[in-house]
Amino acid sequence: MKLFFPTPHEKYPSYYDIDRETGVCFFKPAKRREYTENYFLEEFKNQYQKTYYEDESNLRNLANRRLDILEKFIQPAGMTLFEIGCATGFFLSEASRRGYRASGLEISGQEARYAVENLGLDVTCGNFLEFETEMSFDVVAAFFVIEHFEEQEGIFKKIFSMLKKGGLLFLAVPSLYGPTFQTNPEEWFRSHPTDHFVDYSHISLRKLFSKFDTDILYNRPMSYHPGRDKGWRGSFPVKFFYKVIADMTCYGDTIQVLAKKN
Numbered sequence: 001m002k003l004f005f006p007t008p009h010e011k012y013p014s015y016y017d018i019d020r021e022t023g024v025c026f027f028k029p030a031k032r033r034e035y036t037e038n039y040f041l042e043e044f045k046n047q048y049q050k051t052y053y054e055d056e057s058n059l060r061n062l063a064n065r066r067l068d069i070l071e072k073f074i075q076p077a078g079m080t081l082f083e084i085g086c087a088t089g090f091f092l093s094e095a096s097r098r099g100y101r102a103s104g105l106e107i108s109g110q111e112a113r114y115a116v117e118n119l120g121l122d123v124t125c126g127n128f129l130e131f132e133t134e135m136s137f138d139v140v141a142a143f144f145v146i147e148h149f150e151e152q153e154g155i156f157k158k159i160f161s162m163l164k165k166g167g168l169l170f171l172a173v174p175s176l177y178g179p180t181f182q183t184n185p186e187e188w189f190r191s192h193p194t195d196h197f198v199d200y201s202h203i204s205l206r207k208l209f210s211k212f213d214t215d216i217l218y219n220r221p222m223s224y225h226p227g228r229d230k231g232w233r234g235s236f237p238v239k240f241f242y243k244v245i246a247d248m249t250c251y252g253d254t255i256q257v258l259a260k261k262n
Contacts, residue, residue: 003153003211015189016199023204024152025176030197032150052111056090063091066170067098069258070139073217074168076100079138082162084128085145089115092123100139105131129154136164143172144254147196160212160261169214169259172222177201178253179229187228202250205257213262221252228253 006017006026016025052059067076077099086092086104088111095102103122106112112125124131129151140163149155163169175181176199181188200208202219209216226234226242233251236242246252 001157001211003156003208012185012189019204022207023201024208025199025204026152027192027197027199029194030150031194033195052087056088059090060094063094066091066141066143066256067095069218069256070168070170071098073258073260074138080135081139081141082135082137084140084142084159085148086115086121086123087111089119089121089123091141091143092121093119096121129158133162135162137162137167138164139168139170141170143170144174146171147173147198147200150197152198156208156212160214163261165261167261168217169209169261170256171205171259172254172256173200173205175199175201175221175250175252175255177203177249177251178221178255179225179231179234179251180253182251183230183234184228202255202257205259209259214259215262216257216259218256218258219250220256221246221250222254222256223252225253 004019004024005021006019006024009016009018009025015028017028018025076095079100081092081095081100081102083092083102083104086106087108089104089106092102092104092115103124104115105124105126105128106115107125107127109125112123115121115123129149140159142159146152146155159169174196202216206216224239224243224246226236226239228234229242233242233245
């Protein structure tokens, strides 16, 4: 099954090829890179003022908020959960505490070792496209990971091959349907990470998932940035209304999506 037939984007042909059927956009200037320990130390600190390790409490809180969302649709006891790009394993650690049989994959050797040696987790070091397993899972999670892969067809075919019938896919991704791209595309392209090969929205993910007989159960923005919005939404005098509309329409620069394989 071929998933994508991209052609040059009519508005941004130098930046994107777009799949006309799903709306998935492939970032043409993207380049591959190595994800070493520096990615979790200096680069993370440059963005968040802390290293990944120093931000552990916030990352564990985020993990628990994600698990709260997940458990609106599944009971954790005995459920198998696999995370792609699990870093040091904080999400897997919190999932294990709740009763999931959690395991994961991480491309950085240092972070994979930390997950195994310090947190006692079942984590393998390697590239997801080269990873082999005979298991199938109740939940597959990938938070800000899939956009780093050039081979998107291979990624999704592999993910859905690992997911049980009735299983859940939990993603967090940057989104084209948010204030920056929709109202200030110049800033979007100026700040676009060079190692992101693809950009989605909840709309394009819904169309893509339909090819795998999979339905979206939950989609919400991860954060709210009315100050970035140069359009009509950013002019609301009360920020509460901005959040209500953003939640109703999954309008955000970053989003979380939970889908169920039928």
